[in-house]
Amino acid sequence: MVKPRQISIFCIKVPCFNRSIVILLLGIALCQFAYAKQDTAYRNGMVVSAHPIASQVGIDVLKKGGNAVDAAIAVKFALAVVYPNAGNIGGGGFMVFRSSQNEYAALDFREKAPGMATRDMYLDETGEPVSRLSLDGHLAVGVPGSVDGMVKAHERYGKLLWKDLLQPAVDLARKGFPLTEMQANELNRRKESFKRFNSHGTALINEKADWKAGDLLIQKELAKTMKRIQSKGRRGFYEGKVAKLLVREMKDNGGIISLEDLKNYEAKWREPVANDYRGYHVVSMPPSSSGGIALLSLLKSVEPYPLSHWGFQQDSTVQVMVEAERRVYADRAEHYGDADFYPVPLAGLLDSNYIHARMQDISFERATSSESVSHGKPVGYESEETTHFSVVDKDGNAVAITTTLNNSYGSLVVVKGAGFLLNDEMDDFSMKPGVPNLYGLLGGKANAIEANKRMLSAMTPTIVTKDGKLLMVVGTPGGSTIITSVFQVILNVVDFGMGMQEAVSAPRFHHQWLPDNIQPEKEAIAEDVRARLEAKGYQFVQRGNIGRVDAILVKADGTLEGGADHRGDDTIVGY
Structure with a gap:
């Protein structure tokens, strides 16, 4: 049997390493060591996610009296910082919730096709698909749903204050976090692709050298975006400064998402x-x-x-x-x-x-x-x-959330001035009967492209x-x-x-x-x-x-x- 991930902070080499992050990772290492040795019986709560820091953020929320939904919201925004290839605010996803009273709910915060989307938008004049047009760059982007989804989850089930749930993400983006070896390698492999779609530059590119395990990834633009969402909730993303930056990114590079698309987006129970x-x-x-x-x-x-x-x-x-x-x-x-x-x-x-x-x-x-x-x-x-995380709190409330940008790092587009990656979810539509998508899946009329329609997901x-x-x-x-x-x-x-x-x-x-x-x-x-x-x-x-x-x-x-x-x-x- 393969043991769960164990973390050692002693091999991380980071100049001026932030003391709070050291304490955070030490706590994770101790928790994981205890689990691997099977000396600890967890009864009060658990978070399992794609990144150690995000998992610890969720547990901290549970320890402060938050419920499973509170923890899930904090984990979701933390992953948008520490797991940029799939944790996101520029994509969407789904949540299944079960209360301790055995009541269930499902929240659909899947992306939507922009209002200007058309059925044949990825076909050439002969009716054949244009290679990678639905995968790379600005035309591949669906209207993001993650932020509205978390707002709606908090409105219905949240216990702690919204601003407190966003604070870890704000701090992680502003102060930085240490890259894992896997993350460093992934960012290095995509360096030229990031440059191709982000002529203005992005924090994900290390201009001086290759990324190494333990290097701090600091995302100042993303920190400002998280701060706006923290202070204004839904309006901090779908209206105002962030929305204008996203739409300008679209207009300058051939994308079709409008301010109206953003303002009208609604996650659905x-x-x-x-x-x-x-x-x-x-x-x-x-x-x-x-x-x-x-x-x-x-x-x-x-x-x-x-x-x-x-x-x-x-x-x-x-x-x-x-x-x-x-x-x-x-x-x-x-x-x-x-x-x-x-x-x-x-x-x-x-x-x-x-x-x-x-x-x-x-x-x-x-x-x-x-x-x-x-x-x-x-x-x-x-x-x-994509990424998934599971949360259970001390009362038996449970949350399962799967969220995605589609391809790893989505469309590879980072919104200038806002610092977050955009999805390439338009590829999940059926652009033409008999033509497979990125994952080899076929589709027909049921999943054809239509304005404001949600693309099918697995x-x-x-x-x-x-x-x-x-x-x-x-x-x-x-x-x-x-x-x-x-x-x-x-x-x-x-x-x-x-x-x-x-x-x-x-x-x-x-x-x-x-x-x-x-x-x-x-x-x-x-x-x-x-x-x-x-x-x-x-x-x-x-x-x-x-x-x-x-x-x-x-x-x-x-x-x-x-x-x-x-x-x-x-x-x-x-x-």
Whole structure:
């Protein structure tokens, strides 16, 4: 089993290193050391996020009397500073919340297409997609939703003062924080790309040398933006100085977001999607996320099969999971979209009879060809860089938030004078039927580009309960692999009896209908199992890491066990 991330501050070399940051990292190191040695039973709260400083910020809020939503807001803004490739205020995301009274809510703060967006905006005069036009630069940007989302979460559930929740982010941007080795390497690799799209310069570029682990990243422009959001709330981002800077960035470089787009943006409270799996209640995100419907469909697809008897990543287990994924992703391409614009057949897609019928033609003797698998016809028409964090407080309130800029560092555009990165979420629309997006996902009319429409997402923040009691908070980044990663982690706990860290660390694989191949991580699916599956017609394409799951499990004795993904700098902090 891979242990959760442990931090040592003694090897960090930073001139004039800030004393408060030393104390902060020392506290994290001690917490992580205690967890790794299993000497500490966390009962009062836990935060698992993609960055150690952000996790500690969340725990500090819980210790001050804040609830899980307060901590999540503070973590969200801290990640916008210390995890610039995906933590953001220039993107969007989703939140699933469960109260200690077993009440649920889902908040959709996904980005929207600008008012000037058109269906064919990324096609040339012959009707073919223009390479990378929906990915790089200013035209790729959707209207950001993160700030409005956090404002709405605080208005409904917040306990502590808004200004206090923003203060850690303000301080981290103004004073700086030490880069991890992974972050330094990522920034160095993108140095020329940042220069290409930011002729005015950006704090993310080290002009004098390459970044090194331990170097302080100070973001003064971002600190001013955070201060405006801190003092003015929603108006500090969607109106006034920051909004004008963002729109000027657009006008000067061919983007189409307007002041009206920003002023009119609204995050939306939605009814979560939910279903049972082997006696566990699974609650997840509805459209404009595809994640919740797809996850619940996958779980119900495999429920009739004895996975625990077959065993983890054994022949029949892998076959059933892949065949379920093949069919669910085919449905995703046809039926999923923004429910405000397209009548997504939620009830039909989640109907047990429909799901089981989709699995009736699988054979354990041979692989199904994806070319022979189309979308189903459910009844009841009503019509990879991301980050996830999980929070549980002492009262049992739980928050799962997945948030994104889409590609790592989004569009690569940093707003001049405001210091934050913008997303490239427009690529998540279907720009043309049959043309895959960045993650190889196909789509059609349901996810076509329309002004003010939310683009489809795979983000899958999820909460699982057992007998009315909180059991699990889980989610991950990973583009199209988000859904299958959350799916596998839940199976690892429920069917294969793993603890949270083991379930998160276990090797994963992915299938998404098209392309028709199984994509395993290096250690996923043993060679003899692969050989037998290949003899049945399954194709394998080796790939790198899949996702970075951050999850929390409530054990039988009421203590909290975190799962922080070893695939990144992800960190557990609890008390």
